[in-house]
Amino acid sequence: MVSTPPPRSFLCFIILFIISFAAAGAAALDTQAAYLAKMKEQFPGPGMSRWDLTPPAPDYCSFKGVACDRGGNVTGIDVTSWRLVGRLPPGVCAALPALRELRMAYNDLRGGFPPGLLNCTSLEVLNVSYSGVSGAVPDLSPLRALRVLDMSDNLFTGAFPTSIANLTALEVVNFNENPGFDIWRPPESFTALPRIRVLILSTTSMRGAIPPWFGNMTSLTDLELSGNFLTGRIPASLARLAGLEFLELYYNELEGEVPAELGNLTRLADIDLSENRLTGGIPEALCALPGLRVLQMYTNRLTGPIPPVLGNSTQLRILSVYRNLLTGGIPANLGRYSDLNVIEVSENLLTGPLPPYACANGQLQYILVLSNLLTGPIPPAYAACTPLLRFRVSNNHLEGDVPPGVFGLPHASIVDLSYNHLTGPVPAAVAGAANLTSLFASNNRMSGELPPEIAAASGLVKIDLSNNAIAGPIPESVGRLARLNQLSLQGNRLNGSIPEALAGLRSLNVLNLSCNALSGAIPESLCTLLPNSLDFSNNNLSGPVPPPLIKEGLLESVAGNPGLCVAFRLNLTDPALPLCPRGPGGLRRGLLGGNVWVLVAACALVCAVATVALARRWVLRARQDAEHDGAPTSPASSWSYDVTSFHKLSFDQHEILEALIDKNIVGHGGSGTVYKIELSSGELVAVKKLWVPARQRRRLINSSKQQQHQQGMHDGGGGWLGDRELRTEVETLGSIRHKNIVKLYCCYSGADSNLLVYEYMPNGNLWEALHGCFLLLDWPTRHRVALGVAQGLAYLHHDLMFPIVHRDIKSSNILLDADFEPKVADFGIAKVLQARGAAADRSSDASTTTIAGTYGYLAPEYAYSSKATTKCDVYSFGVVLMELATGRKPIEPEFGDTRDIVHWVSGKVAAGAEAEALDKRLAWSPYKEEMVQALRVAVRCTCSIPSLRPAMADVVQMLAEAGPPAGRTPKDKLDGSISKDSAAADQQPNATPK
Missing domain, CATH: 3.80.10.10 (Ribonuclease Inhibitor)
Structure with missing residues (x-):
């Protein structure tokens, strides 16, 4: 049969259809290229320089970060960590209709959630984590195809988007670290997510009890609800999540016992219930789980033993149950069959010996067992545990000779043996401790001589x-x-x-x-x-x-x-030390060295000073008499001042008062005027003059008159008692003796003004040094400043009877002396934290609730809590450390809307681009590696979760380890190119990062 050819009209139709389809496809490709070009325009910078969109026909499918299907349609864009700054252009879904994956994490996406994304009905993966996205999250219901949604670590506010319950294809949801959400409770509609595997809702302001219906979400393998305000008991229904591998409920207010039913979760690998109010014991069935790698339940009220079955584990890596009420012994076989990495059982009531096999597999890095009731010797095998970074066994009842190798552990930064019954010498093996910063062995029975070889441990910061x-x-x-x-x-x-x-x-x-x-x-x-x-x-x-x-x-x-x-006395009331014996010719032996003229000159100087002081007293008395007779007086002497001194003074108040004139003014602060005064001895002092408000002055004068009438005496020092800020500064600074805290010589208090006399800092403050126009500090100097400030804060936090929170650490409150040694100043809003009774409270994060501080340096918890703790100072110090390393101010336009130096630097570090954040003025510096290490320390200090920030004692050690090599000059490098540390100072940084 002969086929009949199709009509000519039909052939024409087919040809026209093919041509129009091809034209539509070409137009679509042109639209995609145009959108990518617009995207490159919206995100200027080096990241997008990889895209060459020059007409006429750019091959965008070959661009880095762009994925296409066979037809040339863009299906994926991945610009993670490209350090982009800008906004996503509108119309992304209209221009890229085949887009299935959009990954823009670790960038700076200005403004709120890109509204155009809601039209991306084919979108399966959306990741905008760590991108500074702010504002409200819209209704996400239109994104029906979405499988992975990661919006963690942003700045979202308003209502939590419970509309995710409508996205039934979801497998991964991550909203971690968005504390700005309104208080909310998860709705039961979440159980309508049949495919959900990973649900991370940590630090999202969730409140209330953990709903039992979470146990119905049987597809879950990872459930993380930490860092919220959850209360009540852990529901036993969670045991129905047969596939669960990760359960993270730490940093909440949960109470009651840990459900024994959790031992039914046979695939569980990581459980963290730390920082709650849990009671009862650690379930034995939980410890017997075959795949358990991480068991963390620190800072609760758990009792009973650590189940011995835990010693049989072949997978356990981390055991962290410190700060509980646990009794019994540490499992004897702990670490014998697994690659154990961390033992943290400090601050319990544990008895018995240290586990002898803890380092059997050569992976142990942390032994932290301080503050228990442990007995027996230190196992000899510990001396060969070379991976150890921290070895702390203090405050126990250990005895016997310390194995010599313990002192020479090559990687350990802390060896703490204090408050035991240990014997033996500090051996010459300590020379091998290349990374040791702190050696604590106080209150033992050690003997022998201190070996000269200790100097080989050149990184030592503290020896006790x-x-x-x-x-x-x-x-x-x-x-x-x-x-x-x-x-x-x-x-x-x-x-x-x-x-x-x-x-x-x-x-x-x-x-x-x-x-x-x-x-x-x-x-x-x-x-x-x-x-x-x-x-x-x-x-x-x-x-x-x-x-x-x-x-x-x-x-x-x-x-x-x-x-x-003493060679001679200037004050007959000095303590009764004897005068040094007279040598030949009637002179005192010793400091004067037999030089008659030195003694004569000294005596003459003393007499002259006494004469001038006496004369000034006569002048002042005459002026006061004249005042009573109606004669005019100078402002400086119109009131009587009481003097509170904290050091031996080489001047009197009249020398200070007469120098409070305009030509000596060097600055004005929020609380008063600052004067630079040169004394007759040639010494320079700084005087802060704080005026008492008129209303308060009248009250004080009336109070003073009333007291005179009632008691027959004048209370001229009452002025400063009415000023809480001044009283705080005087009480705080007067008790401090530290080279990195500014020295307060004395306080003059009166009814009209109060005067604080400080040592004078000739190089101004750190803000001026870093951001001014006349000075460029090299990195060794900046590192010395950072280390000095850290040492000063560690002294305030750890070395005083009651810790002190400064609450306003910033670069303008760090003064620099003639040698650029730093001094922490301005304690006007500092708070002395009172002890709460028990010794354990000393190591907890004591706090005050008065809001204070400076924008840009404030810890983020101030956004939802007025509680000021030592960790607030740590955060502020981290900002200062970022200033030192980057040369940038805490708030700069380049960082973007609602963004600051912390987010900017953290993004660089997370992307492995730390070097791009360093101060460009130090591009010549041979210390870039040390500067990068300092940035990493700063990022740890500014962690958004306060408990994960290191203690200042730890910061000192980290900075000491990250410092320029001792004794090396920049040329050398080019040619070759902690005391009363609390247990928490160790345990918080060691907690598994979430």
């Missing part, structure tokens, strides 16, 4: 070997430990003289050599370490007391040395 039986001399080599800021050797049997070499320890804050058998003179060179804590009391020292110790009023630091004397 106090209250042992260590004998022999202090090695001269200790003076080579350039980073040392604490040397506590009190309460031993040390003999010989005090090495002059200790004067070279310029970072030293604490030097305590008391209660030993040291002899000879106190080297005057050690006084260069003032105003830090120096204690030479109760030894056999002899000779004259160095004058600076007398001037600073520190004679108590040399008490109990019968052979000490």
Whole structure:
């Protein structure tokens, strides 16, 4: 049969159809190219330079980050960590109708949620995490095809988008770290998500009980509800989630017992119930799970034993149950069959020996068992546990000789043996401790001599070997430990003289050599370490007391040395140290060295000062008499001042008052006027003059008159008592002796004004040094500033009877002396935290509820809580550290809307692009690696969850480890190119990051 050809008209129709289809396809491709070009225009910068969209026919399907189907339609865009800054152009779905995946994490997406995305009905994957997206989340119901939704770590506000319950194709939902949402409760409609595997709703302001219906979401493998305000019990219904591998409920307010039914979750690998109010025991069935790798239940009220079955685990990596009420022993086989990495069981009531096989598989990095009731020796095998980073067994009842290798662990940063019954010497093996920053072995029964080889552990920051039986001399080599800021050797049997070499320890804050058998003179060179804590009391020292110790009023630091004397007295009320014996010719031996003219000049100076002071008193008295007779007086002397001094003063109030004139003004702050005054001795001081408001002044004057009438006396010092800010600053600074805290000489308090007299800082403040136009600090100087500020804050947080929260740490409150050593200043809003009774409270995060601080430096928890803790200071310090490394201000337009330096730097670090954030003015610096390390420390300090920020004691150690190599110059590098640390200082950084 012969086929009949189709009609010509039909052929024409087919041809026209093909041509029109091809034309439509070409138009679609042109539309896609146009949108990508618009996208490149909206996100200027180096990231998009990879896209060459030059007409006429760009091959965009070959561009990095662009995926296409066979027809040339864009199906995916992945610009993760391209450091883009801008807004997504509108019409993305109209221009890219085949788009199935859009990944834009770790960028800076200006403005709110891109509204055009709601038209992307084919979109399956949307990831805009860590991108600073702010504002409300719209109804997401139109995104019917969505399988993966990741909007974590952003700045969303308003209502939580419960409309995700309508997206029945969802498999992964992640809204972690969006604390700006309104308080909400998860609706039961979430059970309509049949495919959901990962549900992460941590830190989203969720409140109320964990709904039992979560147990009906049987497809879940990962459920994370941490960092919320959840209350009540953990529902046993969660045991129905047979496929669950991760259960994270930490940082809530959950109570009651841990359900034993959780032992039915046979695939569970990671469970974290930490920081709640849980009671009862740790379920044995849970510890027997075959795949369990991480068990974290720290900071609860758990009782009973750690189930011994945990020692049989072949998978366990992390055991963290510190700060509970657990009893019994640590499982003997712990670590014997698994690659154990972390043991954290501190602050419990555990008894028995240390687990001998903990390091059997050579993976153990953390042994933290402090503050228990453990007994027996330190297992010899621990000496060969070379991966250890921290070894802390303090506050137990351990005994026997310390295995020598423990002191020489090559990677350990902290070795803490304090408050036990341990014996043996500090061995020469300590020379192998290349990374050791803190060596604590106080209050033991250690003996032998301190080895000179200790100087080989050049990273040491703190040494506390106090209250042992260590004998022999202090090695001269200790003076080579350039980073040392604490040397506590009190309460031993040390003999010989005090090495002059200790004067070279310029970072030293604490030097305590008391209660030993040291002899000879106190080297005057050690006084260069003032105003830090120096204690030479109760030894056999002899000779004259160095004058600076007398001037600073520190004679108590040399008490109990019968052979000490003073060369001469300026004050007959000084403590009764004897005058040094007279030498030939009737002179005092010692400091004057037999030079008659020096003594004569000194006496003449004393007489002159006394005469001038007496004359000034006569003048003031005459002026006051004239005032009573109606004669005019100068403003400075119109009121009487009471003086509260904290150091030996070389001036009197009249010298200060008469210098409060306009030409000496150097600045005005929010609380008053600052003067720079040169004293008659040539010394410079800074005076902050705070006026008392008129209403308060009238009240104080009336109160003063009433007291005079009732008591027959004048209370001229009442002025400052009415000013809480000034009182706080005076009480705080007056009690502090630290080289990195500005020295307050005295306070003059009166009815019309209050005067604070400080040491003068010739190099101004750090803000001016970093952001001004006249100075460029190199990195070694900046690192020294950072380390000094960290040491000062660590002193405030950890080394005082009651910790002090500064609450306004910022670069303008960090002053620089002539050598650019930093001094933390302006304690007007500081808060002394009162103890809460138990010793355990000392290590908890004490707080105050008065909101204070400066925008850009404030910790994010201020957005939903007025509680100020030491971790707020840590956050603010992290911002300062970012300033030091980047040279940028905390708030700059480049960072984008509602963005600050913390988000900007964190994004760089997360993307592995830290070097791009460094101060471009230091592009020549050979210390870029150290600067990057400092940025990483800063990111840890500014973690949005306060509990995950390190303690300042830890920050000091991290900065010391990240510092420029001691003794190296920039040329060398180019040619070659913590004391009363709380348990929490260790455990918080070691908690598994979420």
